[in-house]
Amino acid sequence: MLFFDEHEIENDIDPGDIQSFDDHITLMNYMTDMSKSLGKPVIMTAESTPAEILITVDKDDVKLNL
Numbered sequence: 001m002l003f004f005d006e007h008e009i010e011n012d013i014d015p016g017d018i019q020s021f022d023d024h025i026t027l028m029n030y031m032t033d034m035s036k037s038l039g040k041p042v043i044m045t046a047e048s049t050p051a052e053i054l055i056t057v058d059k060d061d062v063k064l065n066l
């Protein structure tokens with residue numbers, strides 16, 4: 001987890017680490033918990049492409065942009 005400034009936290013997730021449905025659920029729970037704790041949407045992007053949003057989590061609302 002990296003803190004760039006008060007508005008941005010970066011987590012590096014290796015797609016190879018998501019090997020099962022349970023791994024996926026763990027990741028979604030983590031993103032949901034972060035969103036609820038921060039009171040803000042949490043987004044997942046491809047590395048070095050912040051405009052390419054893959055997943056948006058806003059509390060219990062999860063949107064996949066595939």
